[in-house]
Amino acid sequence: MKRSGLLTFLIIFTALIFIGRLFYLQVLNNSYAVPALNSSAVKTTYDYPARGYVYDRNGTLLVANQLSYDIMVIPREVKPLDTLEFCSLLKITKEDFIRKLDKATHYSTRIPSPFLIELSKNDYAYLQEKMHKFKGFFIIKRSLREYPINAAPNVLGYISEVNESMIKKNPYYQLGELIGTAGIEKTYEDILRGTKGVKYIQRDRFNKEIGSYKNGIYDTLPVPGKDITLTLDSKLQQYGEALMVNKRGGIVAIEPSSGEILALVSTPTFDPNLMVGRERSKNFTKLYLDTISNPLLDRGLQGEYPPGSPFKVITALAALQENVITPSTTIRCINNKYHYGNRTMDCHCNTFGSPIELNKAIYRSCNSYFANAYKKAIEKYPTSTEGMDVWSNHVKSFGLGNYLNNDLSVGQKGLVPDGNFYNKWYPNNRWTATYNISNAIGQGEILTTPIQLANMTVAVANRGFYFIPHIVKTIKDKELNSKFTTPINTTINKEHFEPVIEGLFNVFENPRGTARGSKVSGIEICGKTGTAENPHGQDHSIFIAFAPKDNPKIAIAVFVENGYWGSRWAGPIASLMIEKYLNGATTRPWVEQNMFNGSLQHEYEKELLQETIDIEK
Structure with missing residues (x-):
């Protein structure tokens, strides 16, 4: 009986396995419900959807679609043809014909491959009547992008053909199909592309289509694809790009109350329409090989620079939080130098040894004051490593030193050193704050990107918190990721921000403030000028600002490479951007024209010459 029962159990168990497998194959798994792509009896064709449109925050159309026509080939179906006539119609050489056909054959003899893409409407109309003569070749319709406004190519990105490595990663795509390769086209590819339709066509034994x-x-x-509305203000974006003509750098403007990016300027720039059509590959190669101007580099997201004096804001806040200074703490800047041991750090505050407190230190940009504050914050703890770690955590809480987890396709994390960073340089904790005192004024080892500086400014404007900066405002029929609507708090108590903000306000308002020349009547702007040392040439010009002082609507960071000092280029550009956004127009035509017409090309040429000389040495 026991053997009989075991046999019965095995039979039932085996039957259940077979039934379960059949149920999976026939009901749950639909891969066998449709014919295999390599079946000779069934032809698979695709119907490509229109990609989603892209708008700015005010409803201005930024990215649309235009019809394109591609000639496809199924190599095994190609019959002997008049090659010269075919090449003449397509305006290609016989060598091109052989190369393209070989490439398609190498990919697959049965699956359609692109032979010639992006035909014009006129070419399509002319060819359509003659394609019956060339067996194995056919024309499909496809959507290409077009850009009604020449702006923000670094934000919008572009689409290009998938390659074989992309297909291996994502079998949704077939050779010759298009994919978002940069910008929002890449980040939001799954949403913008839509879903292609599929048709299965029966063939008879003579390979003729029968329905x-x-x-x-x-x-x-x-x-x-779904339409997307960006946070970008296209008018502000275009204005920023015009101000940065003949200059290199980045501008990032953010709405503090939401983290929405209002402008993301990178110059030198290019016309996004260069990335559309049959000339796309040639244009891309030209831009890519331009290593001098580097227009494909998004300097707002990828440019890593010392933050310079705007970083003094964080130095002050960290020192206030650690209770090593108060707003009334004073120091004396002797002979415009900070003395430590037998060394000195230059300063340009011109306070002539009179007592200087936090407010004046900010609007006069006193290096000595912030070096003292930094040193006290580090030396508060038993070891320099501990002090540096605490300081580093305060800095990183403003979004510095990381990628910010945004929805942009590229970026750099910058650098915020901690204790271990210096322990590698000086083993056994044999170092003090004076070894890296340049960190206090945004030099030293600290590196930031313009978007990080803008985000840092947002956190100050909000008195201690920020939202992850993001470029997409709404997606049709889809909710925005909740991470973009969740505030992130810094490690600094709210009460410490007011005295710092008052100092930033006096940068514009005090007769001796470093940005008094960029003051805008009727707008309370808070900001900080900066100059970042450049070992290869003229120093960089930096400026951060937000406005209005209370209930701020815009925070901005401007970085101009080789722009001398903060108030020369970056400051006026920032104030013009703020005025343009808040008031819709500017009231200082002489400043505006100076920025529009100003050029730093001579500085870039000098720097390039110096780099060439250094290499030859």
């Missing part, structure tokens, strides 16, 4: 496979029950319709 839909099983009356089209497995065919699917294309689903258009």
Whole structure:
């Protein structure tokens, strides 16, 4: 009986396995419900959807679609043809024909491959009547991008053909199809692309198409991509790009109450329409090989620079939080130098040895004051490593030293050193704050990107918190990721921000403030000028600001490479951007024209010459 029972159990168990497997294959798994792509009896064709449109925050159309026509080939179906006539019609050489056909054959003899892409409407109309003569070749319609406004190519990105490595990663794509390769086209590819439709066509034994496979029950319709509205203000973006003509650098403007990016300028820039059409590859190669101007580098997201004097804001806040200074703490800046041991750090505050407190230190940009504050914050703890770690955590809480977890396709994390960083340089904790005192004024080892500086400014404007900066405002029929609407708090108590903000306000308002020349009547702006040392040439010009002082609507960071000092280029550009955004127009035409017409090309040429000389040495 026991053996009989065991046999019965094994039979039932085996039967259940077979039944379960059949149920999975026939009901749950639909991969066998449609014909295999390599079946000679069934031809698979795709119907490509229109990509989603892209708008700015005010409803201005930034990215649209235009019809394109691609000639496809199925190599095994190609019959002998008049090659010269075909090449003449397509305006290609016989060598091009052979190369393209070989490439398609190498990919697959059965699956359609692109032979010639992005034909014009006129070419399509002319070819359509003659394609019956060339067996194995056919034309499909596809959507290409077009850009009604020449602005923000670094934000919008572009689409290009998938390559074989992309197909291996994502089998949704077939050779010749298009994919978002940069900008929001890349970040939001799954949303913008939609879903392509599929049609299965039955063939007879003579390989002739005889109709839909099983009356089209497995065919699917294309689903258009979803429209996206960006946080960008296209007018502000275009204005910023105009101000930065003949200059290199980045501008990032953010709405403090939401983290929405209002402008993301990178110059030198290029026309986004260069990345569309049959000349795309040639244009991309030209831009890519331009290593002097580097227009494909998004300097607002990828440019890593010392933050210079704007970083003094963080130095002050960290020192206030650690209770090593108060707003009334004073120091004397003797002979415009900070003395430590037998060394000195230059200063340009011109206070002539009179007592200087936090407010004046900010609007006069006193290096000595912030070096003292930094040193006290580090030396508060038993070891320099501990003090440096605490200081580093305060700095990183403003979003510095990381990628910010935003929805932008590229970026750099910058650098905020901690105790271990210096322990590698000076083993056994044999170092003190004076070894890296330049950190206090945004030099030393600290590196930031313009978007990080803008985000830092947002956190100050909000008195201690920020939202992850992001470029997409709304997606049709889809909710925005909740991470963009969740505030992130810094490690600094709210009460410490007011005295610092008052100092930033006096940068504009005090007769001796470093940005008094960029003051805008009727707008309370808070900001900080900066100059970052450049070992290869003229120093960089930096400026951060927000406005209005209370209930701020815009925070901005401007970085101009080789721009001398903060108030020369970056300061006026920032104030013009703020005025343009808040008031819709500017009231200082002489300043505006100076920025529009000003050029730093001579500085870039001098720097390039010096770099060439250094290499030859």
